Amino acid sequence: MLLGCIGDDFTGSSDLANTLAKGGMRVVQYGGVPSERAADDVEAGVVALKSRTAPVAEAVAASLAAFEWLERQGCRQFLFKVCSTFDSTPEGNIGPVLDALMERLGADRALVCPAFPATGRSIYQGHLFVADRLLSESGMENHPLTPMRDPDIRRWLRPQTRHAVGHVAMRDVLAGPDAIRAGAEREVAAGRPVIVVDAIRDEDLVSIGRAAQDLPLLCGGSGIALGLPANFGIAAGAAAKGWSGTEGPAAILSGSCSVMTRRQVERHRASGAPALEVLPADLASGVSSAEAAAVWVLGRIGDAPLVFTSADPETVRAAQERFGRERIAATIEGFFSELARRLVEGGVRRLVSAGGETSGAVMEGLAIPALDIGPEIAPGVPAVRAADRPLWLALKSGNFGDEDFFAKAVAALGGETP
Numbered sequence: 001m002l003l004g005c006i007g008d009d010f011t012g013s014s015d016l017a018n019t020l021a022k023g024g025m026r027v028v029q030y031g032g033v034p035s036e037r038a039a040d041d042v043e044a045g046v047v048a049l050k051s052r053t054a055p056v057a058e059a060v061a062a063s064l065a066a067f068e069w070l071e072r073q074g075c076r077q078f079l080f081k082v083c084s085t086f087d088s089t090p091e092g093n094i095g096p097v098l099d100a101l102m103e104r105l106g107a108d109r110a111l112v113c114p115a116f117p118a119t120g121r122s123i124y125q126g127h128l129f130v131a132d133r134l135l136s137e138s139g140m141e142n143h144p145l146t147p148m149r150d151p152d153i154r155r156w157l158r159p160q161t162r163h164a165v166g167h168v169a170m171r172d173v174l175a176g177p178d179a180i181r182a183g184a185e186r187e188v189a190a191g192r193p194v195i196v197v198d199a200i201r202d203e204d205l206v207s208i209g210r211a212a213q214d215l216p217l218l219c220g221g222s223g224i225a226l227g228l229p230a231n232f233g234i235a236a237g238a239a240a241k242g243w244s245g246t247e248g249p250a251a252i253l254s255g256s257c258s259v260m261t262r263r264q265v266e267r268h269r270a271s272g273a274p275a276l277e278v279l280p281a282d283l284a285s286g287v288s289s290a291e292a293a294a295v296w297v298l299g300r301i302g303d304a305p306l307v308f309t310s311a312d313p314e315t316v317r318a319a320q321e322r323f324g325r326e327r328i329a330a331t332i333e334g335f336f337s338e339l340a341r342r343l344v345e346g347g348v349r350r351l352v353s354a355g356g357e358t359s360g361a362v363m364e365g366l367a368i369p370a371l372d373i374g375p376e377i378a379p380g381v382p383a384v385r386a387a388d389r390p391l392w393l394a395l396k397s398g399n400f401g402d403e404d405f406f407a408k409a410v411a412a413l414g415g416e417t418p
């Protein structure tokens, strides 16, 4: 294995795996830290964790365990995959995990760049934009678990890390890999080893990747991986062979409350497909349950039924005030986890899941050890296939895909070319 990746959630991990596979690498996404060795032909391993919103100490411990396994597989370069909207809180978990990885590697620097231009995420002068809005005005300020209220990534990172935060600005990035390397050197010399790097185009990310050829540690969205396969002498298009879909029963689960997911839910309902809204209060009181929702889905299985808790910010806030943020998240994720298990036991073969935490709950519920990576359905979302059973999945990050993503994903898992 050449490149070792640690993903802080499951959809983000498949986003990264997609980029590396498109870059020609043979990639496997692991559901948590594997207990066995990787197959010899794997070039990039992505260990997917559910650590983005875990307590700091748990996130650090899980990330170090992933790191140690990847190091044992022979990796010498490591990528910590975080969200392209830098989802985190003043406590973590990006900074604490980076600190721990730097210490374990003895790394004197880490480049940090969440930019993902294909989905509108760019960084300019240290500020993160989603399309033409600052991060803090993009809808992410209302995120249920990690509300992002400051678009300055340097300032956001500062309280999370025990290192000083540096910056390589666009002027150096435009000047190419040598200037990026020199900019990073300057920041390290000035005592600022956690270095945010600007990027607004794919070309910028490729330059950052080239500049990072000899660095042990990178941190970012999937964009930061764009230039990495070439560093290992791997050319785009070499991998992703032998993919086929299934026409088996399909279902869609959505716990994401992101702006785009809510539009996708609306579109799917408007198309006439069956849709079941599950209210957190009903889960808490026992009026709704995974068992009942599974019966509902399996009774409509030919029509790609959708089960969702996705709700607008006001509704989410009210539910959190009533039940508590952690408790409600745990209730909803427990629901999706059990529902996924029941659906697959009931014969579902194509499963689309919207939301990182939701997808993590689904994957943990199914205990899938590894995923093979198939074709891209939308930027950042590949079709994937469970390595150990006949099950095809799409794990969609909250804001990814266009409005008819659900129908597209079901078709793509059915083998249609996306």
Ligand SMILES: Nc1ncnc2c1ncn2[C@@H]1O[C@H](COP(=O)(O)OP(=O)(O)OP(=O)(O)O)[C@@H](O)[C@H]1O
Pocket (backbone or CB within 6 Å): 009, 011, 012, 143, 144, 145, 255, 256, 257, 258, 261, 280, 309, 310, 311, 315, 316, 317, 319, 320, 328, 329, 330, 332, 333, 354, 355, 356, 357, 358, 359, 396, 397, 398, 399
């Ligand atoms: N109706 C609701 N009321 C309160 N909280 C909810 C509701 N529906 C979902 N949630 C919570 O919102 C969170 C959504 O997170 P999730 O990561 O699944 O989606 P996302 O943040 O949009 O996706 P991503 O992380 O990929 O951007 C979950 O923790 C879920 O429990």
Ligand SMILES: O=C(O)[C@@H](O)C(=O)CO
Pocket (backbone or CB within 6 Å): 009, 011, 012, 013, 015, 016, 082, 083, 084, 085, 116, 221, 222, 355, 356, 380, 397, 398
């Ligand atoms: O980087 C992104 O935006 C996604 O891969 C993700 O991690 C969202 O959960």
